[in-house]
Amino acid sequence: MKKFVISSFAAMFLFQVAVAQQKKIIADKIVAKVGEKIILQSDIESALVDMQQQALEGVPLPANAPCAAIEQIIAQKILVLQAERDSLPISESDVEGRIESQIRWAEQRYNGRENMTKVTGYTIYQLRERFRDAIRENMLAKAMRDKIVNSVKVTPTEVRTNFEKIPQDSLPFYESELEIGQLVLLPKASREMDKYAYDRLMDIRSKVEKKEGEFGTYASLYSEDPAVRENNGVYPLNRYDKNWDPEFLSASFRLREGEMSNPVKSQFGYHLIKMLKRAGDNVTVQHILLKPNVMTNEIKNAIQKLDTIRANIIAGKTNFAEAVAKYSDDPMAKFSGGMLTNPMTNSTFITIDQLNDPSTKDIVMLIDSLKPGGVTKPIEFTDEQGRKGVRLVYLKTRTEPHRENLRDDYSRIQQRTLQEKQATALAKWLVDKVPTFYVHVEDEYKQCENVSKWSAANNIMASN
Numbered sequence: 001m002k003k004f005v006i007s008s009f010a011a012m013f014l015f016q017v018a019v020a021q022q023k024k025i026i027a028d029k030i031v032a033k034v035g036e037k038i039i040l041q042s043d044i045e046s047a048l049v050d051m052q053q054q055a056l057e058g059v060p061l062p063a064n065a066p067c068a069a070i071e072q073i074i075a076q077k078i079l080v081l082q083a084e085r086d087s088l089p090i091s092e093s094d095v096e097g098r099i100e101s102q103i104r105w106a107e108q109r110y111n112g113r114e115n116m117t118k119v120t121g122y123t124i125y126q127l128r129e130r131f132r133d134a135i136r137e138n139m140l141a142k143a144m145r146d147k148i149v150n151s152v153k154v155t156p157t158e159v160r161t162n163f164e165k166i167p168q169d170s171l172p173f174y175e176s177e178l179e180i181g182q183l184v185l186l187p188k189a190s191r192e193m194d195k196y197a198y199d200r201l202m203d204i205r206s207k208v209e210k211k212e213g214e215f216g217t218y219a220s221l222y223s224e225d226p227a228v229r230e231n232n233g234v235y236p237l238n239r240y241d242k243n244w245d246p247e248f249l250s251a252s253f254r255l256r257e258g259e260m261s262n263p264v265k266s267q268f269g270y271h272l273i274k275m276l277k278r279a280g281d282n283v284t285v286q287h288i289l290l291k292p293n294v295m296t297n298e299i300k301n302a303i304q305k306l307d308t309i310r311a312n313i314i315a316g317k318t319n320f321a322e323a324v325a326k327y328s329d330d331p332m333a334k335f336s337g338g339m340l341t342n343p344m345t346n347s348t349f350i351t352i353d354q355l356n357d358p359s360t361k362d363i364v365m366l367i368d369s370l371k372p373g374g375v376t377k378p379i380e381f382t383d384e385q386g387r388k389g390v391r392l393v394y395l396k397t398r399t400e401p402h403r404e405n406l407r408d409d410y411s412r413i414q415q416r417t418l419q420e421k422q423a424t425a426l427a428k429w430l431v432d433k434v435p436t437f438y439v440h441v442e443d444e445y446k447q448c449e450n451v452s453k454w455s456a457a458n459n460i461m462a463s464n
Helices: 008-023 041-056 067-084 092-111 115-122 124-149 156-164 191-209 216-220 246-253 296-314 320-327 363-367 406-436 449-463
Strands: 030-033 037-040 178-185 234-238 262-268 269-279 281-290 379-382 388-398 439-441
Touching: 008 037, 008 379, 030 041, 030 067, 037 041, 037 067, 041 067, 067 124, 067 406, 067 439, 067 449, 092 115, 092 124, 092 234, 115 124, 156 406, 178 296, 178 320, 178 363, 191 216, 191 269, 216 281, 234 246, 246 262, 246 269, 246 281, 296 320, 296 388, 363 388, 388 406, 406 449
Parallel strands: none
Antiparallel strands: 030 037, 030 439, 178 388, 234 281, 262 269, 269 281, 379 388
């Protein structure tokens, strides 16, 4: 029903828990203390697993990974403590929403709540509490980091200097990359098809009430939620989780335990919802999703509309970005301008092999003969939620395979220069701030480069 991104700390935490359970590892020890916050050896091990995972994805493993791990964790603790000193605001509803996202990811990873509890050794409530502190600290650290580095800017001279300091034979080599946009129309079903879906769910509701069948049985037989095979339509919800469709979430929390809703319309279709369990701001519901059929006539009308929009773009009466802002049915278009983004870099430059999602892989054929600045004719497609749509695909740029240079890669070099300057600003801030906090590190990590610098700064402050 939706998409969300799991932060790496949660994935690595559960991975470590599973390994610990399997190996019966119970020993742990404190290796550092920052203020009142402790750092455990298991925290270092989890960070190392995270680094190894990133190495598999192309991020180089640090030369001294254990030192890099403890230094990152100490830095985060200091950012958190300073954020608390400065009373930087974070939203508790965002914290709760992220907790629920992590829990749902964990349930999917371990094929259900019961198996998750068995493998990790933690109940759902214990996991919530363990996630809560980590999530809150992540949010506080990010807020503090943003406060430190957001004012950092780079000049064109700094960008050129950054580029020129790299030897020519060491410059990155880039495969052919593209910037691709899409203008999406999602035709709406007719009133007749809406009514048909609504009436089918009302019929199921009546059969359940008359005990002619079980709600779960009807969910497995008729629900069009793609996840029904794995979860039988059962979802844990939190009142503050903004990732869910608001109509679905609101209707769920209006129900009493054991009660069924009337059919509820959301962006995905019509839902019949049954409340299984309530516990304050957390509930467990089961639903059946039916999607009103979009008929040929609605598709035809959408194609005609996109034909007109395309003609206006080609004639110069509007540009692609303006057309997206005015007409697109993609809810993310207002943030992205309709452009696809690289999941690894969050930039708009993507490679052909990254167009492997079921909803985008057909784009490869569409743009094969398209020149930069060109727009395809309207094309029918099916999105990730199984909805029928029609779209225009726009090829903004296409680069040839090349060695990095200022002409083709200025924005990329600029971003790298900015990140390096921000890292320098953050490192200086840490050196200045460390003496204002109590930091103790066990002997085995005292020789780490940054730990030594921070310890020296602490000693100077103490002697004064």
